[in-house]
Amino acid sequence: MSLSTLGTLVLFILFVVNVATLGLSLVGSRRQDVRMIQGSIRGIDAVAGLSVFASTLIVYAFLAGDYSIRYVAETSDATMPVFYKITSFWGSLEGSLLFWLLLQAVFASIAVRANKRRHADLIPHVVTILAGISLFFVTLILFQSNPFAPHLLETPVSGRGLNPLLQNPYMAIHPPCLYLGYVSLSVPYAFGMAALITGHVDSAWQRAVRRWTLFSWLFLAAGLTLGGLWAYEELGWGGYWAWDPVENAGLLPWFTSTAFLHSIMIQERRGMMRGWNMSLVIISFWLTIVGTFLTRSGVVQSVHAFGANPVLAWTFGGLIVVILVFSFGLLIWRLPLLRSRGELESVFSREFGFLLNNWILLSCSLFVLGGTVYPSISEYVGDRVVLGAPFFEHYMVPLGLALLALTGLGPLLAWRKTTPENLAQQFFGPLAAGAVGLMVPWFLGLRSAWGLACFGLCAFTCWTIVQEFYRGIRVARHGGRYGIVDAAIRLVLRARRRYGGYVVHLGIVLMFLGWGGNSYKVEKKANLRPGDTVELGDYMIRHAGLRATEDWQKEMITADVEVLRLGEADGEPLTTLHPARWWYFKLPEQPTTEVDRYMAVGEDVYVSIQTVDLGTGWTQMSLYVNPLVNWIWVGTMVLLVGGAICIGTRKRVEE
Amino acid sequence: MNLRSLGWYPAAGVGVLAILLFVFEAELDAATASLALAGMGLLAALHAVYEMGKTLATAEHDAVFQYLGGASAPMTELRDQRRRLLRAIKELDFDHELGKLSGSDHDEIVTRYRLRAIDLGRQIDGGETLHPELVAELKRGAKEANVVAETPGRACAECGAANDPDARFCKACGKEMGS
Numbered sequence: 001m002s003l004s005t006l007g008t009l010v011l012f013i014l015f016v017v018n019v020a021t022l023g024l025s026l027v028g029s030r031r032q033d034v035r036m037i038q039g040s041i042r043g044i045d046a047v048a049g050l051s052v053f054a055s056t057l058i059v060y061a062f063l064a065g066d067y068s069i070r071y072v073a074e075t076s077d078a079t080m081p082v083f084y085k086i087t088s089f090w091g092s093l094e095g096s097l098l099f100w101l102l103l104q105a106v107f108a109s110i111a112v113r114a115n116k117r118r119h120a121d122l123i124p125h126v127v128t129i130l131a132g133i134s135l136f137f138v139t140l141i142l143f144q145s146n147p148f149a150p151h152l153l154e155t156p157v158s159g160r161g162l163n164p165l166l167q168n169p170y171m172a173i174h175p176p177c178l179y180l181g182y183v184s185l186s187v188p189y190a191f192g193m194a195a196l197i198t199g200h201v202d203s204a205w206q207r208a209v210r211r212w213t214l215f216s217w218l219f220l221a222a223g224l225t226l227g228g229l230w231a232y233e234e235l236g237w238g239g240y241w242a243w244d245p246v247e248n249a250g251l252l253p254w255f256t257s258t259a260f261l262h263s264i265m266i267q268e269r270r271g272m273m274r275g276w277n278m279s280l281v282i283i284s285f286w287l288t289i290v291g292t293f294l295t296r297s298g299v300v301q302s303v304h305a306f307g308a309n310p311v312l313a314w315t316f317g318g319l320i321v322v323i324l325v326f327s328f329g330l331l332i333w334r335l336p337l338l339r340s341r342g343e344l345e346s347v348f349s350r351e352f353g354f355l356l357n358n359w360i361l362l363s364c365s366l367f368v369l370g371g372t373v374y375p376s377i378s379e380y381v382g383d384r385v386v387l388g389a390p391f392f393e394h395y396m397v398p399l400g401l402a403l404l405a406l407t408g409l410g411p412l413l414a415w416r417k418t419t420p421e422n423l424a425q426q427f428f429g430p431l432a433a434g435a436v437g438l439m440v441p442w443f444l445g446l447r448s449a450w451g452l453a454c455f456g457l458c459a460f461t462c463w464t465i466v467q468e469f470y471r472g473i474r475v476a477r478h479g480g481r482y483g484i485v486d487a488a489i490r491l492v493l494r495a496r497r498r499y500g501g502y503v504v505h506l507g508i509v510l511m512f513l514g515w516g517g518n519s520y521k522v523e524k525k526a527n528l529r530p531g532d533t534v535e536l537g538d539y540m541i542r543h544a545g546l547r548a549t550e551d552w553q554k555e556m557i558t559a560d561v562e563v564l565r566l567g568e569a570d571g572e573p574l575t576t577l578h579p580a581r582w583w584y585f586k587l588p589e590q591p592t593t594e595v596d597r598y599m600a601v602g603e604d605v606y607v608s609i610q611t612v613d614l615g616t617g618w619t620q621m622s623l624y625v626n627p628l629v630n631w632i633w634v635g636t637m638v639l640l641v642g643g644a645i646c647i648g649t650r651k652r653v654e655e
Numbered sequence: 656m657n658l659r660s661l662g663w664y665p666a667a668g669v670g671v672l673a674i675l676l677f678v679f680e681a682e683l684d685a686a687t688a689s690l691a692l693a694g695m696g697l698l699a700a701l702h703a704v705y706e707m708g709k710t711l712a713t714a715e716h717d718a719v720f721q722y723l724g725g726a727s728a729p730m731t732e733l734r735d736q737r738r739r740l741l742r743a744i745k746e747l748d749f750d751h752e753l754g755k756l757s758g759s760d761h762d763e764i765v766t767r768y769r770l771r772a773i774d775l776g777r778q779i780d781g782g783e784t785l786h787p788e789l790v791a792e793l794k795r796g797a798k799e800a801n802v803v804a805e806t807p808g809r810a811c812a813e814c815g816a817a818n819d820p821d822a823r824f825c826k827a828c829g830k831e832m833g834s
Contacts, residue, residue, distance in 0.1 A: 010700075017704065024711075035711065042707035049703030053696035060693045064686040082685045202735050269743055271736060412755070426755065468753075475752045478816065495749070 004069050007057050007148030014050040015138050017043060022131040029124035037124045041112055044127055047134055048109035051102045055089070058098060058147055062088055068155040071095055071147040077159040077586060079552045080167070087172040088162045093296060093309070094147035096175070100292075101137040103176075103183040108134060111187040111212065119208050125194035133186050136319060144311055161586035164554075170230035177223030178250050182288040184216035185253060188260075189285035189327075192278055196330040201274060201337050206264055209281070211647055213257055213264075218643040220254040225636040236579075236593030236608035238523055238624035240632070243392040248372045249291030255365035256284040259358045266351050275331065275338040276358070282327040287365070289320055294372065348423065353410040357403065364399050368392070397450050401457060404512050407505050408434075408461030411468050429467055434460030451519025454512055461509050465502050472499070492645065500645030507639030510631045517603070517628030524623045529616065537625040539605055540564040544576065546617060555583045556594075557612050559619055563598050563605050574598060579607045579621070603627040668695035737775040740768050770794070 001009075021043030028036030058071075062085045067073040075095065076088040090099040108130040116123050141147070165171075188209035195205035227247060228240035241247060260280040263273050293316035296309065331338075371387050378385040412426040437459020438452055446452060469488070476487040476494070492499040526534045528543040535541075544560040558580040562573035577596035584592070598605040606624040613619075672691035676683060744765050751761040809818050809832065816827035824831055 013704075017707070020707075035713075039707060039711040042703070042710045046700070046703035046707045049696075049700035053693065053700040056689065056693035056696035060686065060689040063684075063689045085685070204735075269739055269746070271739060421757065471753045475749075481815065 002068065002150070003057065003061050003064075003066050004148050004150040007054060007061070007069075008142075008146060010050060010054045010057065011138070011142045011146065011148065014047060014054065015135075015142050017046050017050060018131060018135045018138050021047060022128065022135055025124055025127040025131060029128065037127075040127045040131070041116060041123065044105075044112050044130060045109050047131070047138075048105040051098075051105040055098060055102045058095065059086060059089055061148075062086065065159075067157070067159050068150050069147075070149050070151050073151065073156050073159040075159065075162050077161040080162060083172065084162055084167050087166070090175050090179070091162050091166050093312075094141070094145040094149075096179075097137060097141050097145055097296075098147050099176075100179055100183060101134060101141060103179055104130075104134050104137060104186060107184050107187060108190075111190070115191075115208050119191070119204060121198055121200060122191060122194040122205060122208070125197045126190045129190035129193045130186065133190075140312070140315060144315070161553075161584065164582065164584045164587055164590060164592045165234060168230055168234050170226050170233070174223055174226035174230055177219050177226055179223075181216045181218075181220030181223055181250075182253065182291065184212055184219065185257065185285050185288050187212045188216075188281050192281040193327065193330065196278065196334045199334060199337055201278075201334060206267065206277070210261075210264060213260055213281075213284075214643060214647050217254065217257045217261060218640060218647075220250060220257070221636065221639060221643075224250050224254060225633065229633060232629075233595050233597075234592070236595050236610075236622065238521075238606055238608075238622060238626065240629070241389075243368075243371070243387075243389045245372045246291075246295050248368050249287075249294045252287040252291060252365050252369055252372075253284045255361045255368070256280055256287060259361035259365075260284060262354045262361075263358050266354055270351065272351070275335060278331055278338065279328075280358075280362075282323075282331065283362075283365075286320065286323050286327070287369070289316065289323060290369070292316065293320060348413060350410055350413040353406055353413050357406050357410065360399060360403055360406070364396065364403075367395060367399070400512070400515075401450070401453055404454070404457045404461060404509070407508060408457065408464045411464055411502065411505075426467075430460045430463040433463035446520055448519035451516050454516035454519070458509050458513050458516065461505065465506050465509070468502055469499070496648050497646050500642050500648070503642030503645055504639050505642075507635045507637070507642055510635030510638055512635075514628045514630070514632030514635060517626065517631070520627055522625040526621050526623060528619055528621060534623070535566060536605070536623050538566050539574075539625065540566050540568075541605075541607070541621075541623055542573070543619060543621075546612065546614065546619065548614065553584055553586075555585070557581045557609075557614070558594075559609050559612070559621075561596070561607050561621070577605075577607050579609045581609055581612060599630060601630070604629050664695045664699050667698050668692060671695070733775055733779050737772050737779065740772040740775065744768050744772075766794075 021040050024036045024043060025040035027033070028040055058069075061069050061072050062076050063082065065072070065076075065078055071092065071094045072088075075091045076085050080088070088095070090096045112123060112127060112130070115126070119126075191205045191209045195201050224247075227250065231242065231247075232240040257280075260277060263277055263280065266273050267277050293313070296312050296316065371392055375384055375386050408430060412423075412430070434456045438456035441452055441455050446455075469491075472491045472495075473484060473487045476482065476491040477484070478487075482490065522537040524534065524536055526541075528534060528541075530543050530545045533540055533542045540563075542562040542564060544562050547558045547560070549556050549558065558578050561577040561579060563575050563577060564571060564573050575598045577598060579596045580594040582592045582594060584590070593608050593610070595606060595608045597607065604624075604626040606626055608622045610620040610622060668691045671694035672683075672688065675687055675691060747756060747761055747765055747768075750756045751758070809820055809822065810816070811818055811825035811828060811830060811832060813825060813830040814828040816825060818825055818827075818832060822832050
């Protein structure tokens with residue numbers, strides 16, 4: 001039996017087991033039959049086990065070079081390093097669907113296992129929903145995009161190779177991170193639906209999903225940043241975010257799950273906003289499917305869409321409508337149970353801050369969604385209207401800054417009620433810091449209004465976080481009975497989510513600092529011959545020569561570029577950069593740009609080369625000084641640490 | 656399939672790898688290693704499918720699971736509400752300590768919440784609401800308590816931790832507090 005047949009057979013068994021699981025859980029929960037329900041729980045495990053086997057099979061096919069399988073031949077070749085052969089698994093449509101299924105099934109299995117005792121009443125319905133979702137993907141894989149499909153005629157000797165743009169270390173972790181984020185959002189959705197079906201819409205289901213949402217939120221954030229880093233280092237246009245439809249697709253559920261993570265706190269404390277929270281869970285999951293649809297259907301034009309596929313477009317389109325109708329139908333049916341049991345004490349309360357934050361985040365999400373699909377809609381109606389980065393930035397910059405301001409304001413407001421005197425006392429420090437943050441760049445010569453606002457707000461928010469920690473530690477020291485470090489640890493442990501959240505906010509502030517740096521970036525295009533120099537901001541760039549080399553995969557032209565401080569043209573160069581252009585033998589018409597950059601605390605000197613004339617040495621270079629850009633990556637790290645503090649470890653106490 | 660049994664699959668993988676290496680004298684390259692991994696995957700899948708079939712074929716089941724319960728839902732709802740209120744009071748105390756909430760606001764809201772929590776406790780225990788006379792009495796008491804609450808709590812003579820004015824034992828060190 002060939003690998004291709006074995007793989008398809010496994011997928012077929014997977015399909016049958018999945019259908020059985022779905023049927024068992026549906027009939028079992030209706031007939032109240034414990035045997036069937038337990039069978040369906042085992043069925044979820046079996047689906048996970050089978051998808052693990054199918055995935056290991058395809059990885060084996062890649063590593064062993066079984067080019068009789070079409071997917072293997074199309075996305076890999078024998079000369080690729082082992083690492084990229086493995087990542088080819090999710091390098092194209094069919095494999096990425098199987099990878100999606102793998103993560104989905106494994107997550108479903110873990111989620112059911114973790115909650116089957118604590119939320120036993122919800123579990124049968126959770127199994128139904130999760131099995132339904134994985135059945136959709138299994139059906140799609142088996143009947144539409146089978147990664148194990150063989151070549152019908154003759155088997156090629158070697159493959160076509162992975163898209164060179166994807167042969168980058170970031171590409172190995174960026175898609176798995178995003179997929180993890182996407183896929184794990186199906187767990188909160190399943191629990192939310194189960195709560196609606198059973199009518200147990202108290203806070204039990206939310207205790208089950210809060211961690212999961214935090215988890216997927218973290219992975220989405222990491223995935224998005226890694227994607228930005230990839231674009232920054234691989235595409236060579238000096239930026240990291242172009243509001244490309246596929247990038248936006250990852251951003252949409254991130255916005256809504258951020259909103260959910262905030263508003264769930266109000267529900268936990270006050271029992272308010274139940275319907276709203278449920279809607280956010282539904283919308284977040286729905287947006288992950290919309291995102292997948294955008295990426296895989298060819299409806300939008302993008303650098304990393306997987307190409308047009310009308311059948312996929314219709315199936316995903318159908319799923320999108322089904323999810324929307326089913327979920328909101330249930331929600332409306334259960335609306336009487338979801339009515340709020342609390343009220344706002346005051347407009348000057350943290351609850352109200354959260355409410356505002358939710359509105360802004362949701363409008364961000366809807367706005368980006370609108371902007372992403374608008375070109376396709378306009379094409380359908382008449383002429384295609386392209387909305388570029390300037391359009392998005394025009395609206396998203398104010399929205400983002402409003403969010404940043406709320407990040408600073410929120411912690412200053414007390415739960416339930418804040419009085420004017422308190423406000424004054426709370427705001428003095430942060431406002432002073434904000435003013436300083438505004439003035440310093442002004443005196444340094446920055447004149448961009450948005451840039452100044454961003455730095456001012458960063459200082460304001462940063463100060464509020466420091467103030468929160470300072471005051472908390474002061475209280476926790478109990479008048480000097482504990483040392484500062486001891487008190488800080490006690491404080492964080494006592495209110496882990498609160499202080500973990502502040503650490504996340506600190507990460508966000510650092511990222512905004514990086515985005516604010518954009519307002520005074522320097523960019524220049526230059527044609528240089530070896531020996532020529534050009535001025536770039538505070539630096540002097542010197543072309544020091546060209547080299548042409550090749551290896552098994554590609555031909556490379558590398559430029560040596562020296563970076564010097566301005567005015568020290570005779571001095572030692574700060575560093576020598578090696579930007580390059582690579583032509584892969586498999587895809588010579590699609591050369592890749594290999595960027596090199598000089599990293600400093602304050603800024604990046606970023607060089608990429610476009611066209612090279614080897615005869616005369618003329619090199620067309622794109623040169624950028626990107627101020628503060630590295631703080632975005634640092635901020636993401638801080639954010640991940642903060643998120644980890646929030647997730648923490650589960651308390652062993654059973655209720 | 657429980658978590659402990661999952662530990663067997665890596666062992667099985669190493670076993671398959673060993674057989675491939677020593678019996679079939681395969682070279683240890685990435686493909687062989689991934690074949691061993693696939694073998695592990697196969698075992699995991701077979702085990703899971705077997706477990707599923709076994710569960711469906713057995714008549715007796717773990718009675719711990721109460722998939723079909725649900726009569727307790729209104730009660731959990733009440734308990735949740737009370738838990739929320741108690742937590743809210745704790746948080747208000749913390750905000751007050753941090754200086755975000757004035758003393759009078761704090762006391763007013765906390766009193767209201769305490770009353771509600773007591774009320775909920777009654778509902779959970781007996782399903783009755785508070786006697787109206789008792790509510791009035793509690794409110795009077797709360798007003799008096801307001802005056803007391805303005806004075807800071809008593810410090811423990813042993814360790815110096817701040818305690819509630821009516822505390823009998825210190826909450827930090829457990830020593831009995833003098834009256």
